Amino acid sequence: MDQFHLMNVFVATGEEASFARAARRLDLSPAAVTRAIAALEELLGVKLLQRTTRHVRLTEAGQRYLDDSRTILASLEEANQAAAGINAAPRGNLSVTAPVLFGKLFVMPGIVQFLDTYPEVDVSAWFLDRVVNLVDEGIDVAVRIGHLPDSGLKAARVGQVRRVLCAAPAYLDRHGVPANPADLSRHTIISANHMSPRVEWKFGAQDNPTTVRLHARLTVTSNDAAITAAVAGLGICRLLSYQVADDVAAGRLRILLAEHEEPPWPVHVVHREGKFGSSKVRYFIDLLVAHLRAHPYVNSSIVAAGETMN
Template identity: 70%
Template sequence: MDRLHLMTVFVAVGDEGSFAGAARRLGMSPPAVTRAIASLEARLGVKLLQRTTRHVRVTDAGQRYLDDARRIVAEVDEADEAVAGINAAPRGQLTVTAPVLFGKLFVMPGIVAYLQRYPQVTVSALFLDRVVNMLEEGVDVAVRIGPLPDSSMRAIKVGEVRRVLCASPGYLAAHGIPAQPADLQAHTIIAATNVSPSVEWKFEAADGAEAVRLQPRLLVTSNDSAIEAARGGLGITRLLSYQVAGLVQSGELQLVLPAYESAPLPIHIVHRESKYGAARVRSFIDLLVERLRADMHLA
């Protein structure tokens, strides 16, 4: 059998987690999928999948091969698109990921504009507050906030944000405005975390870095909840500047200790490094880069 065909079948089995699912996805019969995997394993001399009556699990060797096979199959698809015409209208499936609140505020409006412009594209948006493995989860484009690890991905910087402290004007009027980080220990703290009942907030100043360990009165697992608690006048919270920019602008929240803010965090659009760029990926990145770089809250 053709090697690329065998790779395509293997990727489908790995993605679907079953031979039947891969068969449906590829429009093949389950026995044909089974024969293709057997042929690939015989060619490689390596066991790629562990099979039981109910489950299919990728072996360690199979996982390494699966990552490479995904990349190769994707690049071949992109090469086909490129040779078909660089000016061809974008089409097909696009998968995008971003942090939850950033996705809601900044990425979703871009997705809506993109879908309205290109009717032959469908988009899956994964808005998650964790780093998604783009290869394993089939993601085309990701928005990352913070320093990037070394990887085979390409990254385009589109802006930056800051870690800021904020509280409602009513709370600050009743309890006073902290003049330095150590003053926070006398205040009610709202922390968006699911890791520890205590938090350590780090600050920068002219005379060096400073860390303050705090015992939050309220721990929440979402940034939205921390924002609502701060708006309600409970206490001081720490978030990223874009998450509260509108509320600070409207006066519902007020920044605290701005002189002690740490260095800004970069925002990048990340995508798989490839010799060819699928039209749907290129066009979406171009649109999102333009929109994010023009947003005053990300400058």
């Protein structure tokens, strides 16, 4: 029996955790599914599934084989598409993830342009302030801010951003401008993205940073809320440069202690494409990489002269 057919039946059974549901999904009889699984286990000489009267569970070997089978079948489909010329016309669903504000400001314009250009593609955009596992959650393309861990994913660096301190000119007129990180203890602190009033901000070189422990007068879970409070003159907040770039350019916020900043954080477009790659993913990556590399908020200090106060 064709091993690719056996693998396809096994993947459906493992994902559905049911012979009956796998049969319906593949338009086969339950008996045919049972025979295929038995033939595959005999071929491999290992038990892949634990069967009970109600459930089908993967063995440890079965889980490993399921992951490998998915990869092999996806590569086979990509090879078939490439040979058939389907890659010339992007189609199907594309899934993309990025941090919330970055996605809104920089990724969404690329998505809109892509959808306008390729009418047979649908896009699912997941803008989340957490790291999404591309393999486990079935995501095609991601934007990652920060240093990447070692993985099997492919990445294109598109720029960098800074972690910056900022405050409104009105606040600085009332309370003065901090000259060094230690001065921050005398200022009102706005903290974003965690719900503890205790704040630890690091400054300087990555291998030998200076840590300043502070108390947040206002703690919020939204970067937008922190920016609103800072623009209103409440105090000093720390955010990524692209998040406050428009407010800095308009003079609503000023950057503080730029000479004490950590090294910039790299920005990458990450994907899990195989050897052949589908056209929808390739074309979208090309568009997004070009768009981000050309954007001044991703590839330069955030605004022109006069941004810093020290």
